[in-house]
Amino acid sequence: MTRAEAVNPAARAPVNKVYFMQNSQSSDAIIIGAGFSGLYLLHKLRELGLSVVVFERGGDVGGTWYWNRYPGARCDIESTWYSYSFSPELEREWKWSQRYAKQEEILAYAGHVADRFALRPFIRFNTRVDGAHFDERAQEWVVQTDVGATHRAPLLFAATGPLSDSNVPPLPGLNTFAGEIHHTGAWPHQAVDFAGKRVGIVGTGSSGVQTIPMVARQAAQTFVFQRTPQFVLPAEHREVSEEESARIRSDYAQLRTLQRSAPTGFWANPGPHRFFDVSSEERAEELERRWKNGGFAFLQAFTDMLTNEKANVEASAFVKRKICDAVNDPEIAARLTPTFALGARRPVLGDRYYETFNQTNVTLVDLKQEPIVGLTTDGLSTSQHHFPLDAIVFATGFDALTGAILKLNLKGRDGITIQDAWADGPKNTLGFMVHGFPNFFMLAGPGSPAVRGCVITSTEQQVDWLADCVAHMRRHRLATIESTAQSDQAWVETVNEAAGTTLTSTVDSWYLGSNIPGKPKVFMPYSGGFGVYRDICDNVARGGYERFTFSKAPAAAPAEQAAPSC
Ligand code: NA7
Numbered sequence: 001m002t003r004a005e006a007v008n009p010a011a012r013a014p015v016n017k018v019y020f021m022q023n024s025q026s027s028d029a030i031i032i033g034a035g036f037s038g039l040y041l042l043h044k045l046r047e048l049g050l051s052v053v054v055f056e057r058g059g060d061v062g063g064t065w066y067w068n069r070y071p072g073a074r075c076d077i078e079s080t081w082y083s084y085s086f087s088p089e090l091e092r093e094w095k096w097s098q099r100y101a102k103q104e105e106i107l108a109y110a111g112h113v114a115d116r117f118a119l120r121p122f123i124r125f126n127t128r129v130d131g132a133h134f135d136e137r138a139q140e141w142v143v144q145t146d147v148g149a150t151h152r153a154p155l156l157f158a159a160t161g162p163l164s165d166s167n168v169p170p171l172p173g174l175n176t177f178a179g180e181i182h183h184t185g186a187w188p189h190q191a192v193d194f195a196g197k198r199v200g201i202v203g204t205g206s207s208g209v210q211t212i213p214m215v216a217r218q219a220a221q222t223f224v225f226q227r228t229p230q231f232v233l234p235a236e237h238r239e240v241s242e243e244e245s246a247r248i249r250s251d252y253a254q255l256r257t258l259q260r261s262a263p264t265g266f267w268a269n270p271g272p273h274r275f276f277d278v279s280s281e282e283r284a285e286e287l288e289r290r291w292k293n294g295g296f297a298f299l300q301a302f303t304d305m306l307t308n309e310k311a312n313v314e315a316s317a318f319v320k321r322k323i324c325d326a327v328n329d330p331e332i333a334a335r336l337t338p339t340f341a342l343g344a345r346r347p348v349l350g351d352r353y354y355e356t357f358n359q360t361n362v363t364l365v366d367l368k369q370e371p372i373v374g375l376t377t378d379g380l381s382t383s384q385h386h387f388p389l390d391a392i393v394f395a396t397g398f399d400a401l402t403g404a405i406l407k408l409n410l411k412g413r414d415g416i417t418i419q420d421a422w423a424d425g426p427k428n429t430l431g432f433m434v435h436g437f438p439n440f441f442m443l444a445g446p447g448s449p450a451v452r453g454c455v456i457t458s459t460e461q462q463v464d465w466l467a468d469c470v471a472h473m474r475r476h477r478l479a480t481i482e483s484t485a486q487s488d489q490a491w492v493e494t495v496n497e498a499a500g501t502t503l504t505s506t507v508d509s510w511y512l513g514s515n516i517p518g519k520p521k522v523f524m525p526y527s528g529g530f531g532v533y534r535d536i537c538d539n540v541a542r543g544g545y546e547r548f549t550f551s552k553a554p555a556a557a558p559a560e561q562a563a564p565s566c
Contacts, residue, residue, distance in 0.1 A: 027051040029155040035063015037443040037459035038159030044467040057128040062110035069187040071214035073103035081266035133411035165403030172374035180391040194219040197390040208395035235349035236294025263529030264453030270300040275311030306343035316342040326354035344503040400510040412437035425522030429483035438480040446524040479553040487547035498528035
């Protein structure tokens with residue numbers, strides 16, 4: 001008996017032809033991506049009785065956790081929240097060992113889910129989708145993969161991940177460097193040995209902040225090339241004891257209610273007071289308490305800390321003092337200190353990040369003072385120095401939210417390409433659909449709230465909504481669904497309005513696409529909060545899927561005209 005069969009008797013049943021035919025080139029639905037959203041979508045569509053095939057470019061399930069194997073990789077949301085909520089049995093049986101799960105543990109969890117719900121037989125691994133067009137006559141998507149096969153299905157879902165298209169800056173001389181080059185988002189499966197080496201790390205976002213202390217422990221010399229300093233809050237990693245794990249698992253029903261009530265999709269103990277409604281001593285005490293406990297709860301110490309400018313200045317000053325305390329050299333501390341408001345960019349959780357810069361083998365290079373001019377065979381040059389290196393790590397992030405979808409090379413109705421449709425930015429309705437692309441659905445993409453908090457919480461809601469929509473179409477014999485041009489435009493405006501109420505629209509970041517040269521600068525994720533988004537989606541469904549148009553499936557041929565069977 002396989003592991004899957006041991007945990008789930010359903011896995012012992014023969015693969016049902018209603019769902020999937022191994023050699024068939026067509027199915028009811030195609031899902032691109034077997035990360036967390038793709039896996040749950042596959043499970044839901046199978047429950048509806050659809051035949052589904054999933055194409056996954058990686059060799060296993062897990063999406064971002066399959067690719068991001070760099071040293072120190074972990075989730076910055078606590079494992080209690082960063083997990084599926086759709087199955088109480090799954091919640092009871094899976095034990096997280098750490099407060100913030102490491103990449104290996106999250107990958108193991110994704111594998112467990114795939115086995116437990118018998119999902120693997122429907123996934124074609126190591127298969128990249130290179131193109132897809134909508135065949136209007138057949139009302140089907142025709143999908144091409146890099147293994148040469150063509151597959152057809154009426155429904156096409158991009159579960160391609162919001163942060164999956166790695167951004168390697170096109171630096172002059174990139175191909176001439178003779179040493180090793182790695183990107184954090186496409187890390188080798190074998191451990192990379194940096195012992196005794198001179199290593200350059202470009203980028204100080206979440207991935208850089210997690211990688212840098214780990215590399216600095218091993219490498220002879222570590223050069224950190226920083227373009228924008230971040231607010232790095234202490235994570236305070238720790239093991240989860242047996243008792244704590246048992247308590248969490250037995251309390252999940254209440255915990256999920258709390259989680260769904262949070263605008264970010266995870267619960268971070270929001271404080272009840274406004275910043276200036278308590279004394280300065282009480283404020284300092286509360287900030288200190290939350291700093292010591294670690295995590296994003298620090299940002300929720302007071303209700304208006306990220307919206308009231310004066311409160312934000314004080315809270316930012318608190319963190320800046322912590323940077324000065326942690327870093328011995330005041331000049332280095334100053335270079336590590338952000339100049340934007342706390343919360344204007346998604347803060348980063350770190351583990352003794354600032355202290356790493358006290359190590360004598362670590363050098364901070366400020367790219368604002370001396371930009372990179374290019375790579376040579378033996379290293380990296382800035383406008384002022386040349387740094388001989390044995391290895392370069394690009395922790396330079398992703399072409400977020402749109403990169404992976406654009407690479408699908410979609411052609412919709414009348415031959416319109418997704419590149420044309422999104423020339424001025426990713427227009428869409430509710431983050432789900434794009435006008436001109438019938439029956440093509442997105443998860444965790446532009447217009448969705450996923451990256452503004454816990455991606456799993458968000459995509460579970462999105463999958464549930466989409467599954468209901470598919471069930472509605474089948475019930476009413478509807479062949480296609482498509483968003484209208486007006487509703488796409490209206491959603492872009494809603495996304496912009498919601499962004500305008502936050503600090504995050506005020507500074508450059510990947511939310512705006514400003515990390516990718518030439519990308520339209522448009523605020524992409526929906527920032528109005530998970531609960532508000534859920535209500536909007538539910539109202540649209542209750543209103544008979546207003547904002548979308550449907551076409552009817554052709555009536556079934558009368559029995560006497562049916563083709564004779566052999
Ligand atoms: P991020 O957060 O996009 O960070 C990328 C980092 O790389 C950031 O410091 C960038 O500086 C830097 N970067 C990007 N391009 C360049 C070039 N050309 N030269 C120098 N430095 C560059 O990606 P991560 O992988 O760290 O994290 C992604 C998300 O994963 C994160 O937000 C969490 O949600 C989890 P910049 O800030 O653009 O000046």
